Amino acid sequence: MIECTRRIEWDAMHRIPGHESRCRAFHGHRYVAEFTFVAPELDELGMVVDFGLLKDRIGGWVDEKWDHTAILMRGDPDPAVPLLVRSNARLGRPVYWMDGPPTAENMVAELAHISKSLLADTGISLKRIRLWETPNGSATWNED
Numbered sequence: 001m002i003e004c005t006r007r008i009e010w011d012a013m014h015r016i017p018g019h020e021s022r023c024r025a026f027h028g029h030r031y032v033a034e035f036t037f038v039a040p041e042l043d044e045l046g047m048v049v050d051f052g053l054l055k056d057r058i059g060g061w062v063d064e065k066w067d068h069t070a071i072l073m074r075g076d077p078d079p080a081v082p083l084l085v086r087s088n089a090r091l092g093r094p095v096y097w098m099d100g101p102p103t104a105e106n107m108v109a110e111l112a113h114i115s116k117s118l119l120a121d122t123g124i125s126l127k128r129i130r131l132w133e134t135p136n137g138s139a140t141w142n143e144d
């Protein structure tokens, strides 16, 4: 099997409701996601996957939905949320709602679900996504 990996980066704000420390405050990250794909053999062009296709599909989704906005938990009780929702909508960067807290763990699972649906018609095998929330901390999803 041959693997290849593509990085996609974006900037976003989140907070973890109920966190006992500073992560409960609104703050931002430069997120880095490493998508690893696998194939039993290379295609006729000598590739596992066309990086341009990944950039268009996954990069396009991330750019539209997660870049330069807030990624929040649905039902986040912080009093600033309604204002943030209105402001970001007005500015063309609507808040992205997660069903659970927007931790790296939950975000990488969401990204895997979305990436698989974005690539469903391609035959590309997604093996792993590693999402770096900071240079020192990441969460990894693995196809099992």
Ligand SMILES: [Zn+2]
Binding pocket: 014, 023, 027, 028, 029, 133
């Ligand atoms: Zn954070």
